[in-house]
Amino acid sequence: MRTEPHWITTPLTADLLRGALDLERTVHGLLPHRLPAGARAQNTDPQLAMAESQPSGVRLAFRSHATAVELDTLPTKRGYTGAPPRPDGVYELLVDGEPAGRTTVTGGHTVTVDMSTGEGELRPGPPGTARFTGLPERAKDIEIWLPHNEITELVALRTDAPVEPLPDRGRKVWLHHGSSISHGSDAAGPTTTWPALASRLAGVELVNLGLGGSALLDPFVARALRDTPADLISVKIGINIVNQDLMRLRAFTPAVHGFLDTVREGHPDVPLLVVSPILCPMHENTPGPTAYDFAALGEGRLGFRATGDPAETANGKLTLAVVREELAGIVERRAADDPHLRYLDGRALYGESDAAELPLPDGLHPDAATHRRMGERFARVAFAPDGPFRRGGR
Structure with a gap:
């Protein structure tokens, strides 16, 4: 009984x-x-x-x-x-x-x-x-x-x-900020969002500030990162700024610098990794804003589409290609005075060959299998012996 x-x-x-x-x-x-x-x-x-x-x-x-x-x-x-x-x-x-x-x-x-x-x-x-x-x-x-x-x-x-x-096991704390993809989008569950899976594989404690639709270089988010104890920090920047058509290149570059400056106020020597967007074909060379694809909704599925004009990049509109180039340049320039700052191209986590095998189901967000692949790759790349978070990063 x-x-x-x-x-x-x-x-x-x-x-x-x-x-x-x-x-x-x-x-x-x-x-x-x-x-x-x-x-x-x-x-x-x-x-x-x-x-x-x-x-x-x-x-x-x-x-x-x-x-x-x-x-x-x-x-x-x-x-x-x-x-x-x-x-x-x-x-x-x-x-x-x-x-x-x-x-x-x-x-x-x-x-x-x-x-x-x-x-x-x-x-x-x-x-x-x-x-x-x-x-x-x-x-x-x-x-x-x-x-x-x-x-x-x-x-x-x-x-x-x-x-x-639970007692303190002495594990490093990894503080991560990003978009809905970091938040978890269509992962199978909370332990297999790509940051959660990467943290478990690497044996670190995760604090995930992946904020769906909201990785927009807000100063109050930068201050939250600044004030949160951490041994390792990563910021994944770009997709939300493009799909909300939030700013032009003239504003983007100083906004990134300001965001990183604020983080560094609280963590001057912590390994800091800037990650650019994963591949998103519709926004690689087409600016935002992103809109719902009502034709897809009519077929009973959720979908998105890019509504910008590629020609407007000449006037400073942002695409993912523009964002990646600018982020790489920002990190390269800052790294001369910041030896703990590194850059990771997001296409190392999900690139063209991945898109051919595992296309983004709604055009914007990875599915559960892609989250797993991204988490495994991030753990392997970021925590490699010569990676930005090697053996705890310091």
Whole structure:
């Protein structure tokens, strides 16, 4: 006869969480944020507000003899009118660093976005429970990686044995900033976004500031990077600036310098890697803005298209080709006075041969297989004996 575990409820506190820069107390529990309160106060963009509160790379981490774990959460799911339904966010369990289970949480709030207007409609819903059972009966490190693409309020943690915060293993902290591709886009789950996979392969602790649609050289993001303790830093720059048609070349170059200057104020000697965009055929030589492909939507699939005029690059409009050339030049010029600064062409992670084999399904974002390939390549290149993050980078 099956018996229910004797549950122990452990208060959710900051020392049980990794990968978040701030925790907001809500009426339901705790909401992890990936930008600090000061940065959020300066933001006026709903897209960034949503992205930074989706806990990509955020995980509960504790040590316990527990064989059963329950985590009550209140997710906020999102969908788009006219687009295929999005799958529920995935919670993934690691035991001593190895995959040991995955699940989803039903219920929660739902926000439906009208793609023609950008307006969202909220439908409230109840909390649900992520449940993991059958864990080995021994002391072990337990991590629960939260959905990378679903706002997740933490309500309660229950286990059938006491828990304690995961001890410091002395691993290097890798702080990464990028776009929706770094955020996780269409990865299979939170541990296989390309930064999460690369961090696990390299044995480093990830703080992921990949912010969907929002890698825009915002000064408050640079200050968040500046003020966050880290042993290794990478910034992936370009695709959002092109697809939002945010700035011209005249503004882009000093904005990159200013962003890097700010990061260096807090991390003068930390290995700093500037990564240019991966291959995105529609924007290689065609500027933004990017728009929804309504013909694709009519076929029941999500797609994007570039709407700029290639001739406008003569007037300073940005394409990915222009961005890569400029980033390489910026790093080359700065490296004379900054020996810890390096550049990586994003096409080393996903280039022309990859696009032929694994085309971007919506024209903009990599799929799960591509995330895995990018993560494996980044770990191999960045953490190579002669790489920018070699043996911890210093």
